Each structure stands twice: as C-alpha cells, then as structure tokens.
Amino acid sequence: MRRSFLLIITVASVFSATVLAQTIPREPQLNSDRGVVLARNSARGAWGSVIDSVSHRVWSCAVIKLPSVSELWVPSPQQIRVLEPILAKVLAESLSARPRAPLISDYYRQYVGIVVSGRRLVFINGFHESFFQWVVQGDSGGHQGRATAFDWRRTQVQVCDGGEYYFGAIYDPNSASIVQFGFNGTP
Secondary structure, three states, X not given: OHHHHHHHHHHHHHHHHHHHHHHOOOOOOOOHHHEXXXXXXXXXXXXXXXXXXXXXXXXXXXXXXXXXXXXXXXXXXXXHHHHXXXXXXXXXXXXXXXXXXXXXXXXXXXXXXXXXXXXXXEEEEEEEOHHHHXXXXXXXXXOOOOOOOOOOOOOOOOOOXXXXXXXXXXXXXXXXEEEEEEEEOOO
16 A cells, blocks of 8 residues: 555656646757858858948848948857857747747857957847748749758858848847847848
C-alpha cells in the first residue's frame, strides 16, 4: 500500500512538472543558424549595396530613421549572441498585435556594423524564410532562376514592402538595446 501511494505521488509530481513546463511562456528565440555578419572581406558588392554611396546611409526600406554612416566595422560573435535575445523580444512584441504573425524562428538576419557620430551600432536587416520561395519562383517582373546565384550570407537582401516579413533595426551594443525597429512598408 505504501509503495503504490509513493508511486502515485511520484507520477503526479512528474505530470505536474511537465504540464507546468509546457504552460510557462518561453522567451522568443531566433534560429542562430539564420543570422550572419556581412563581413568586410566577403563580396565587396555586399558592402557597396548596404551603404548608399551618395547619402552614406544604410540601404533599407524599413520604416526607421536611417543615420549617415561614417565607417563600417565587424561585430564580434559575442556581440551578436548578446544582441539576438534582445532582438527576438522586440520582434515578438512587434508581431504580437498582428493577425497570423510569422514565427520568430522563421526569420533570417544580416548584421552590419556601422559607425554613426562616433558610435558603433549594428544595423540589422531581417527577412522571413518565404523570401527564398520568392527568389526561386521569381517576382512579378518574371525574374526567375536567381536562387543559385544569390547568397544571403554574402549579399544584402533588399526588399521593399512585405510588411512584417521584412524589417530593419539598429542595435546599440553600449546600451544593449534596439534603438530603432520597423517593418518594411505594407504587405
């Protein structure tokens, strides 16, 4: 009798812990394999397309105020590890009011270190995994077959509109905060 009572308590405890673990909301997480720093030594064209040569501003269609950039730098892997949970939280909060919002883990990110008024910041170019379907299928202009030639790890993704499927953000490593965030236009 004592053994069956102990077994029931143990089973009930394990069941309660499992249910509790499933109901506690987890922090939103980005897929770490879907983020890349666009490095200075990667294709030179990636840097040229990121920074407009006339205005010296970051190229983006996100609804954020884009600063004038004086130079570029390469964020460290540690800086990106610190940045990603902060970005995930901001992205989740921004998506929470939208119906049928995409999953946080479905986003890819490109990071570019920029210097603005002497401050080192990180520009974040975010895009949903559906971008790759668009590349394979072609756009409304009939451009197809670009998937084999396009490498998101070396070249900035540039899409205007698309709503919550594309975003831009600026992260300040000194304050460990996202100082600007915006989705690209309307879907």
